Amino acid sequence: xxxxxxxLYGDIAACGGGKYxxxxxxxxxxxxxxxxxxxxxxxxxxxxxxxxxxxxxxDAPGLYASREISLNxxxxxGIFSIRHMWPYQYRDGIxxxxxxxxxxxxxxxxxxxxxxxx
Amino acid sequence: MGDLSHAYEEVPAKWEKWAGRGLTSAIxxxxxxxxxxxxxxxxxxxxxxxxxxxxxxAPSSGRTSFGGKSPLTGTIKESNSGGLSSQKIAKLGLAAxxxxxxxxDDKWYTLVINKDGVSFESADDLLGKGMYEVDEILWKKxxxxxxxxxxGQVGESKLSNAGVSVNDPENKPGRYAGRGGLGAVMGAxxxxxxxVDDTDGPGVDIADMELFKTGRKKLTDAITSHDLTKPTGxxxxxxxxxxxxxxxxxxGLPTRAFSAGQFEGASKxxxxxxAEMVENRxxxxxxxxxxxxxxxxxxxxxxxxxxxxxxxxxxYETAWALGANCGIDxxxxxxxxxxxxxxxxxxxIEAGNTVAMVMEGGALEFGDKEGALGLFEEIRQMTPxxxxxxxxxxxxxxxxxxxxIPTVKGQSMPAYEPRAIKGIGVTYAxxxxxxxxTAGYTIAPEIAGVGGKVDPLxxxxxxxxxxxxxxxxxxxxxxxxxxxxxxPILDIPDGWAGMAExxxxxxxxxxxxxxxxxxxxxxxxxxxDFNTRAGFTAMHDRxxxxxxxxxxxxxxxxxxxxxxxxxxxxxWVNGK
Numbered sequence: 001x002x003x004x005x006x007x008l009y010g011d012i013a014a015c016g017g018g019k020y021x022x023x024x025x026x027x028x029x030x031x032x033x034x035x036x037x038x039x040x041x042x043x044x045x046x047x048x049x050x051x052x053x054x055x056x057x058x059d060a061p062g063l064y065a066s067r068e069i070s071l072n073x074x075x076x077x078g079i080f081s082i083r084h085m086w087p088y089q090y091r092d093g094i095x096x097x098x099x100x101x102x103x104x105x106x107x108x109x110x111x112x113x114x115x116x117x118x
Numbered sequence: 119m120g121d122l123s124h125a126y127e128e129v130p131a132k133w134e135k136w137a138g139r140g141l142t143s144a145i146x147x148x149x150x151x152x153x154x155x156x157x158x159x160x161x162x163x164x165x166x167x168x169x170x171x172x173x174x175x176a177p178s179s180g181r182t183s184f185g186g187k188s189p190l191t192g193t194i195k196e197s198n199s200g201g202l203s204s205q206k207i208a209k210l211g212l213a214a215x216x217x218x219x220x221x222x223d224d225k226w227y228t229l230v231i232n233k234d235g236v237s238f239e240s241a242d243d244l245l246g247k248g249m250y251e252v253d254e255i256l257w258k259k260x261x262x263x264x265x266x267x268x269x270g271q272v273g274e275s276k277l278s279n280a281g282v283s284v285n286d287p288e289n290k291p292g293r294y295a296g297r298g299g300l301g302a303v304m305g306a307x308x309x310x311x312x313x314v315d316d317t318d319g320p321g322v323d324i325a326d327m328e329l330f331k332t333g334r335k336k337l338t339d340a341i342t343s344h345d346l347t348k349p350t351g352x353x354x355x356x357x358x359x360x361x362x363x364x365x366x367x368x369x370g371l372p373t374r375a376f377s378a379g380q381f382e383g384a385s386k387x388x389x390x391x392x393a394e395m396v397e398n399r400x401x402x403x404x405x406x407x408x409x410x411x412x413x414x415x416x417x418x419x420x421x422x423x424x425x426x427x428x429x430x431x432x433x434y435e436t437a438w439a440l441g442a443n444c445g446i447d448x449x450x451x452x453x454x455x456x457x458x459x460x461x462x463x464x465x466x467i468e469a470g471n472t473v474a475m476v477m478e479g480g481a482l483e484f485g486d487k488e489g490a491l492g493l494f495e496e497i498r499q500m501t502p503x504x505x506x507x508x509x510x511x512x513x514x515x516x517x518x519x520x521x522x523i524p525t526v527k528g529q530s531m532p533a534y535e536p537r538a539i540k541g542i543g544v545t546y547a548x549x550x551x552x553x554x555x556t557a558g559y560t561i562a563p564e565i566a567g568v569g570g571k572v573d574p575l576x577x578x579x580x581x582x583x584x585x586x587x588x589x590x591x592x593x594x595x596x597x598x599x600x601x602x603x604x605x606p607i608l609d610i611p612d613g614w615a616g617m618a619e620x621x622x623x624x625x626x627x628x629x630x631x632x633x634x635x636x637x638x639x640x641x642x643x644x645x646x647d648f649n650t651r652a653g654f655t656a657m658h659d660r661x662x663x664x665x666x667x668x669x670x671x672x673x674x675x676x677x678x679x680x681x682x683x684x685x686x687x688x689x690w691v692n693g694k
Contacts, residue, residue, distance in 0.1 A: 009363050009390055010356070019397070020356075020390035021363075055369035055380065055672050061345065078367035083355060085346035086364050087605060088560040089587060090534050092541020093577070094368045095673055110560055112605050113345050 001027040002073045006041070010081025012048070015041045028071060034058070035067045037077065049080040057096040060086075062114030065103040085112055119227070119307045120159075120219035124236040129213050135627060138168035139196040139595035140641045141214055142185025146194055147644045149216075152652035156189035156299070157276050157306040163217040165207065165267070165312075168598020169621045172208025172322040173330065176620060177338045178600040180204045180409030182267075182284060187652070188298035190278040190468070190510055191528040191552040194648040196595065197300055200408035200417075201284030201293035202265035204598055206316035207231075221308035226274075230260065232315040241310035246271060248461035248498075249283045249291035252311055257289050260313050266291075268311040270463025273301030275500060277508030279468045280305065283460070286408050292417070292430040293408050296465030297554065298529060299510070322624065330623025333616040337603065340613025341413055344606035353416040353602065354405045358434040359389030361533075362442075369672045370538035371438065372531070374445045374484045375474040376524045379538050379670050383447025387437045391449055392418055401425035414602055420453045429457040435555070438533035439470020444477060445484030451491060458494035464508070469494075471511045471530035479518025522664045527552035527654070536661055537670040537677050540577065544584040544679060548659045548687040550645035558587035559594065559604040561614070561634075580679060581686035588687075589638030596641065597621055639690075646691045656685045 008015055008022040016022025028036060034053075038045055051059035051066050053075055058066035061082045071077070088110040096104075107114050136144050142164040154160035164185040170176040182204035188195035207215065210233060221227065226241040244252050249270045256266050266285040273280035280301030281294040324330050346352045352360045365371045366384035373381040385391060396402045401421035408417045408431075417431040432453050440455045441447065455473075459466045473490050476482050482489040496504035506517045511530040515523045524531045529552025536543025545558035594601050599617065607613035614631050622629040629637070665677040 007363075007367075007385070009385075009388075013390075019394050021385050021388070021394070050364060050367075052367040055367060057368060078363070080364060080367075081352075083345055083350075083352040084360055084364060085352040085605060086361065088608075089542055089545070089558050090361065090365065090539060090555075091368065091370075092560075092580075092583070093539050093543075094370060095538075110608070112609055115345065 167208040171598030190299040195298035197295035199295040209316040210319040273305040279510040325626030333619025336616025340606040356389030362388035381442035387441040436466040451487040592641035593638035
C-alpha cells in the first residue's frame with residue numbers, strides 16, 4: 001500500500017468529514033493515480049479545482065491534467081474546490097507539472113477558471 | 119490649511135479626462151515638488167473618486183483614491199479604499215478634494231463637506247482617539263450617516279506607516295488606503311477627519327445613459343456569473359483569504375519574515391477557517407460588503423469567542439502579515455492585531471512585516487502572539503519603541519540590526535513570495551508605488567495585445583506582461599471600480615467591454631476596451647516621471663538583496679530574473 005496525506009479545502013472537505021478543511025491520511029493501492037484517489041474519497045472530478053502534489057501544481061478548475069498522475073508513498077496532496085480562485089498574477093512562475101503546462105498551453109495560461117469557455 | 123480657507127475650482131482642461139488614481143497622480147505630479155519633504159508644507163493630500171463612483175447601480179464601484187508624495191517610499195503614491203467616501207464625494211459633484219498647506223496655529227481640524235460648502239471645525243474632541251471612537255463620535259455629531267475619512271494616533275504622530283481610514287456601511291474603520299503612509303500626509307495638513315455628507319448633492323452627470331446602462335449590465339452579468347465573484351463564489355464565501363491555503367500549498371507563502379514558502383499553521387488562519395469560526399460561533403458574517411452597491415461582498419465580520427464583533431475584516435494580506443509572516447497561527451490574535459491596526463491607523467501589511475522584523479532581530483520569538491500584540495500597545499502609548507514601529511519595516515529593521523529586509527523602495531512586500539512566484543516579483547520591483555500586490559492585475563492577454571507574443575508559462579516576456587498588467591491596473595484604479603472586477607472580466611470578454619462602456623457612458627469619452635492599456639500607460643508615465651524627478655532611477659527597481667542568494671524552501675529557489683528584464687519594464691518612459 002501507498003500512504004498519502006490529503007487536505008481538502010472548501011465545501012469538498014465534506015468528502016473528508018470536515019466543514020471547509022479536512023485532513024486525511026489514506027492508504028491506497030500501489031500504482032494508484034489521482035483518479036483512484038478521487039474515487040476513493042468520493043469526489044466528483046468536476047468539483048475538483050486546483051490540485052497540488054508536494055507543492056507542485058498539477059491541475060486547475062476545468063482542466064483534467066492530473067488524472068493519471070501516480071501517487072507515491074509519503075505524498076501530500078492538496079485539493080481545492082472549484083470556487084477557489086488564484087489570479088494569474090499570483091501564480092506567475094510557480095512550479096507546475098509538465099502535463100498541466102501542456103494543458104495550459106492548449107487552453108491558455110492566464111485564465112482564472114477553465115470552466116467558462118474553451 | 120494655512121489660512122483655513124477653501125475654494126471651488128473648475129477642473130482644468132489638462133485634468134479633465136482623469137478620475138481616481140489618474141487624477142490624484144496628475145494633480146500630485148503637477149502641483150507637488152518631487153523633492154519636497156512629504157510631511158512639509160509643499161506636499162499635498164489629494165482625494166478623488168473614480169469615473170463611475172456615485173452613478174446609479176454601477177456594481178462594486180465605491181473605491182476612493184488618495185494621493186500625495188509618500189513618506190514611506192519617497193515616491194508618488196496612490197492608495198485606494200472602499201467604504202462610504204467615494205460615492206458621497208462624487209454625488210456632491212466633486213472630482214477631487216485637495217488639501218494643501220499647514221495650519222499656522224498648530225491646531226487640528228475636522229473638515230465638514232456638504233452641499234453648502236466646507237467648514238473647518240476644531241478636532242480637539244477627537245485628538246488622541248482611535249478610529250473606532252472617532253467614527254462613532256462623528257456619526258453622533260453629524261446627520262445623515264456621513265462618510266468619515268480619518269487618521270488614528272499614528273497619523274497624528276505623522277509616522278510613515280499611517281493609513282487613511284474610511285468608515286464602512288456599519289460605521290466601522292476597517293477600510294484603509296493603507297499603503298505608503300498617506301495618513302501622515304493628511305496629519306501633516308492638520309486634519310484629523312473629513313466628514314462628507316452628500317445629502318441633496320447634485321449627483322453625477324452621465325453623458326450617455328444608454329451606453330452606461332449597457333456597459334453596467336454587461337459588467338454586472340460577468341461579476342454575478344463568474345465562479346470567483348458570483349454570490350456564493352470563492353470571494354463571497356471565503357473572502358480574499360481564500361488564497362491563504364492555495365499560496366501555501368504552492369510553496370509561495372512568505373513565512374517567518376520571508377524565510378520559507380510554507381507555514382504549517384496556514385489553514386488555521388485561512389478564509390476557510392474564518393468561515394468555520396463565523397458558523398461555529400454563530401456570530402459575525404462572511405459575504406460582507408465594504409461599500410454600498412458592492413455585489414461581490416468579499417469582506418467579513420469576525421466574531422470573538424463570546425460572539426461579539428471583533429473586527430472587520432480579516433482579509434488575506436492582513437491574516438498573512440500578522441499571521442504566517444510572524445509564525446502566528448491563532449486567528450483570534452490575528453483578528454485582535456487587525457483591530458489594533460484599524461484603530462491606531464496602521465497599514466496591516468506594513469505592520470505585520472514590522473512585527474516580523476522585531477522577531478527577525480531577536481527581540482521576540484516567531485510565534486509569540488502575546489508579544490506581538492504587545493507591540494501595538496507600544497505604538498498606542500507612543501513610546502520610543504512604538505514610534506520606531508510606527509515608521510514601518512525599514513526603520514524597525516535598522517533599529518534591530520536586521521539585514522533581511524523585504525522591501526522595494528521602502529515599502530514592504532505583500533503575501534506572495536517573489537522567489538516562488540516570479541511574475542509578481544517583477545511588479546514588486548518596478549511598480550511606481552514600491553512593493554505592491556495590487557499594482558499588476560492580470561487581464562486577458564488577447565485584449566492586452568500580448569496574447570500571441572508572450573508565453574505566460576515561461577520566464578521570457580515577464581517585463582512586457584508586468585507593464586501590461588500595471589497599465590490595466592492603473593486604468594481600473596481610475597474607474598472607481600473595485601480591482602476585483604478584473605477576475606471576471608479576464609474570463610468573460612463582455613465584462614471587459616462593459617467596464618469600458620460604462621466609463622465611456624459616464625464621461626462621454628470615446629473609450630473602448632482597446633483604450634484601456636494606452637490610458638493606463640499614460641497614468642504610469644505621469645507617476646514614473648514624478649519618481650524620476652524625485653531622484654529615483656532604474657537602480658531602485660530591484661528586489662531585496664537576500665532574495666538573490668538565500669534559497670527559499672520548499673522549492674529551494676532564489677530570485678533569478680535578470681536586472682535587464684526589470685529595466686525593460688519602464689524603458690519606454692525614460693530610456694533608463
